[in-house]
Amino acid sequence: MTKPSILIARAISPSVVAFLQRHFVVTVNESDEVWSPETLTAQLQGKDGVLTTGSERIDAALLAACPQLKVVANMAVGYNNFDVAAMEQAGVQGTNSPDVLTETTADFGFALLMATARRITESEHYLRAGKWTKWSYEMFSGAEVHGSTLGIIGMGRIGQGIAKRGAHGFGMQVIYHNRSQLSPELEAECKARYVSQQELLQTADHVVLVLPYTPENRHTIGAAELALMKPTATLINIARGGIVDDAALAQALKEQRIAAAGLDVFEGEPKVHPDLLTVPNVVLTPHIASATAGTRIKMAQMAADNLVAVLGRKAALTAVNTPDAAAQAKRWAV
Ligand code: GLV
Numbered sequence: 001m002t003k004p005s006i007l008i009a010r011a012i013s014p015s016v017v018a019f020l021q022r023h024f025v026v027t028v029n030e031s032d033e034v035w036s037p038e039t040l041t042a043q044l045q046g047k048d049g050v051l052t053t054g055s056e057r058i059d060a061a062l063l064a065a066c067p068q069l070k071v072v073a074n075m076a077v078g079y080n081n082f083d084v085a086a087m088e089q090a091g092v093q094g095t096n097s098p099d100v101l102t103e104t105t106a107d108f109g110f111a112l113l114m115a116t117a118r119r120i121t122e123s124e125h126y127l128r129a130g131k132w133t134k135w136s137y138e139m140f141s142g143a144e145v146h147g148s149t150l151g152i153i154g155m156g157r158i159g160q161g162i163a164k165r166g167a168h169g170f171g172m173q174v175i176y177h178n179r180s181q182l183s184p185e186l187e188a189e190c191k192a193r194y195v196s197q198q199e200l201l202q203t204a205d206h207v208v209l210v211l212p213y214t215p216e217n218r219h220t221i222g223a224a225e226l227a228l229m230k231p232t233a234t235l236i237n238i239a240r241g242g243i244v245d246d247a248a249l250a251q252a253l254k255e256q257r258i259a260a261a262g263l264d265v266f267e268g269e270p271k272v273h274p275d276l277l278t279v280p281n282v283v284l285t286p287h288i289a290s291a292t293a294g295t296r297i298k299m300a301q302m303a304a305d306n307l308v309a310v311l312g313r314k315a316a317l318t319a320v321n322t323p324d325a326a327a328q329a330k331r332w333a334v
Contacts, residue, residue, distance in 0.1 A: 004048035004311045009040065009056050012075070016300040023308050024049070041065045049307045051300070054078060058094070060086035068334040071310040073303035074320075077101055077158075077290075078240055080213040084321050091327025094320045095306035099157065100298035101290040106161025108264070108289040109238045113150075113162075113206055116234045116262035116283045118142040125280075143205060143234060143259055145170055151204025152176040153197065153220065154211025154239060160190050162208055167191035175200050178211075201228040206236065213240035223248040226258060234260045238289045241266040250275035253282055264289050 005025040008017060011032035020026050027043065029035065034055045035043065041062050044050060049071040052058065058072050063086060071093045072082065079096045087094050115121055123140040126132060150166040152159045155178035166172035167190060174192040181187075181194045197220075201207065207229065211217055221235065222245040229235065235258060237244050246267045252258050253276075260281040266272050269287060276282055290299065302318065310316050 005046055006049040006051065006307055006311070007043055007047045008051045009035070009043075010053050012051070012300045013297050016297065016304050019301070020051075020304050020307065024311070037062060044069055049073065049311050051075060051303045051307060052081070054081050057081050057083075058087065058092075059083040060090065063087065063090040063092055068331060070328070070331050071095065071307060071316070073306040073310075075299045075303040077105075078212055079320050080240060082320065087323065088321045089324055089327060091323045091325070091329070091331050093310050093316050093323050093328075095303065095310070095316045095318050096320050097299040097302040098318055100302055101295050102157045102161055104292050104295040105158045105238065105289045106165060108291075109158065109162045109208055109210065109236060110165045112238060112262035112264060112283060112285065112289075113208060113234070113236050114145060116236060116260045117145050117206060119260070119281075121283045122280050143232060145172070145206070147171050148205035149173045149175065149203055151195075151200040151207045152192070153200065153207065153209050154178060155182060155190075155192070156210065156212070158238075159208075159210040160186065160192075162210065163190035163192045172206075175204060197225075198228060201225055202230070204233060205230065206234050208236040209239040209243055211239050211243065213242055218242050219245040219248075221245065221249070223252070226252040229258050231257060232259050234258065234262065236262040238264045241269045246273040246276060250279060253279045256281070 003025050006020065008026060008028040010029055017028055037057060040056055044066040046068060048068055051073050054076045058081060060083060069092060073095045075097055077096055077098045079094060082094050084094065119140045119142045150172040152163055155176040163174045167174045174190060175195045176192045177195060177197045177200045220243050226248060249261060250273050253261055262283040264285045265287055306317050
């Protein structure tokens with residue numbers, strides 16, 4: 001039996017490539033360039049599966065032009081790069097990589113919160129610029145973290161991880177808002193209290209965004225929501241670009257209507273709103289919340305395991321959609 005053919009759309013760990021080569025005929029994007037939709041489509045000709053990252057857009061046009069493609073395995077928990085409805089209709093299985101990155105990403109959310117509240121990057125820039133000539137009483141006075149109120153919007157696995165770090169490690173009062181309220185057991189574990197989004201924005205000292213991106217969630221935090229926040233509050237976004245209106249946030253930071261922000265994700269990334277690059281009270285990182293060597297390998301391996309399962313005609317391990325059966329059968333017949 002001939003081996004199925006797959007594409008690895010970006011450069012990943014050699015050990016996971018070697019694993020995939022045992023199962024498939026593998027093409028790797030060694031250059032690690034983010035391909036245009038046209039190049040990606042051309043590279044996908046004759047491929048049964050593809051391992052993607054959040055940078056590759058999978059939509060109806062691409063799927064129609066790749067009739068043999070059966071599975072797209074995203075190496076990310078978020079999959080807003082997928083047009084899920086189009087994939088469903090086209091009979092293509094989508095998968096993601098949840099769980100393996102939860103604790104690593106929650107660590108990073110907390111690191112960004114700490115760096116933002118305590119002005120770590122701002123003060124480092126000051127020191128590196130040679131401006132530190134003497135100690136002074138109010139120098140880089142930041143916001144308290146321990147004992148403060150932590151507001152989490154989006155209380156999935158990562159949100160719960162951040163809640164536990166805040167409640168148990170830093171004695172924070174944790175409030176959260178989510179599409180649905182957690183079970184009493186989970187609320188007790190996270191020491192978290194469910195509130196409306198408005199109450200959360202008005203009360204929290206630190207607001208952390210960890211909700212998935214959907215078109216309905218676009219600009220969950222815009223000018224009106226920023227106006228509800230305390231002038232001393234910080235905003236942390238480790239969710240997705242587009243959940244925050246970055247232009248409105250830059251304006252609020254410039255006018256010091258909130259104290260500071262920590263951002264790992266941006267609207268239109270890797271481009272960053274130019275005003276965010278010039279305001280001092282923001283910590284900026286290039287979408288690295290899950291970036292540890294161990295977690296990256298686990299994410300890539302999970303995507304690889306999904307490819308092996310689906311192309312071996314077994315159920316996906318972490319499916320994000322249910323492909324239309326008739327359309328799927330056509331793809332297997334190509
Ligand atoms: C990263 O942003 C992910 O969704 O895994």
